[in-house]
Amino acid sequence: MIVPGTLEALGLVLARTSAMVLAAPLLGTGTTFSGFKVGLIAVLTLVTWLATGSPTAAAGAGALEFSLLAGREVVIGLALAFILQAALLTVRVAGHLIGHEMAFAMSQQVDPASGVQTPTVTHLYEVVFTLALLSVDGHLWIVRALSESFVRAPVGVVGGSDGAVSVATATFGEMFAAGLVFAAPVMVLLATVSVVIGVLARAVPQINVLEFGFNLRVVAGLGGMFLFAPLLAPAIDEVLTQLLASLNSGLDALEVSRG
Numbered sequence: 054m055i056v057p058g059t060l061e062a063l064g065l066v067l068a069r070t071s072a073m074v075l076a077a078p079l080l081g082t083g084t085t086f087s088g089f090k091v092g093l094i095a096v097l098t099l100v101t102w103l104a105t106g107s108p109t110a111a112a113g114a115g116a117l118e119f120s121l122l123a124g125r126e127v128v129i130g131l132a133l134a135f136i137l138q139a140a141l142l143t144v145r146v147a148g149h150l151i152g153h154e155m156a157f158a159m160s161q162q163v164d165p166a167s168g169v170q171t172p173t174v175t176h177l178y179e180v181v182f183t184l185a186l187l188s189v190d191g192h193l194w195i196v197r198a199l200s201e202s203f204v205r206a207p208v209g210v211v212g213g214s215d216g217a218v219s220v221a222t223a224t225f226g227e228m229f230a231a232g233l234v235f236a237a238p239v240m241v242l243l244a245t246v247s248v249v250i251g252v253l254a255r256a257v258p259q260i261n262v263l264e265f266g267f268n269l270r271v272v273a274g275l276g277g278m279f280l281f282a283p284l285l286a287p288a289i290d291e292v293l294t295q296l297l298a299s300l301n302s303g304l305d306a307l308e309v310s311r312g
Contacts, residue, residue, distance in 0.1 A: 072130025148175025
């Protein structure tokens with residue numbers, strides 16, 4: 054016999070898990086088979102329900118109250134995914150800056166994960182970051198955060214999240230700043246190349262500045278990316294550290310709202 058409130062509470066767990074899986078990079082986005090997403094959501098829902106679920110959490114909830122509870126779960130799931138998306142924003146900012154300075158903005162491809170046009174350099178940095186994230190089991194951090202969120206903010210409770218807005222703002226700002234630092238070495242090199250091109254254009258007017266400058270920017274950019282490649286390791290390590298800290302801060306904000 055099913056305990057009253059079991060199906061309602063399980064549905065709320067499913068709502069939070071689905072929102073997180075579908076919105077988080079590596080888990081739900083991309084060109085993966087949709088059956089994989091359904092299976093992952095089902096497994097995570099079942100495991101988290103068995104570990105932290107409570108049948109009495111949503112017992113006796115009416116249609117309107119249940120809708121509010123479900124909406125809260127979706128928001129929490131999207132908030133967890135936002136933190137991982139913010140970390141990915143770091144390398145996207147770096148790639149866009151470098152690609153634009155290298156005049157690679159004209160050669161863009163459609164990113165199947167986001168459905169938008171992505172410069173080649175940005176795509177390269179995203180692949181490197183993804184491999185680094187997988188190498189340290191970073192994809193499991195978000196899963197652990199999901200499980201911990203049910204402990205800190207159990208289902209069946211309507212309430213705000215004290216400090217959630219400030220955590221989101223701080224996370225976005227820190228990741229954006231990290232993206233600028235991520236691209237700084239190559240950007241400084243390309244800025245120097247721009248100065249050299251300007252000097253040559255004034256000193257030798259016969260030079261086709263457009264063609265010469267385009268080729269020089271590409272060569273300097275690729276050379277700079279190769280030359281400063283060893284600096285990617287500490288930069289990515291710093292981004293991953295900030296990602297873990299942001300997940301902890303987000304969970305702390307949920308725990309405060311609970312009281």
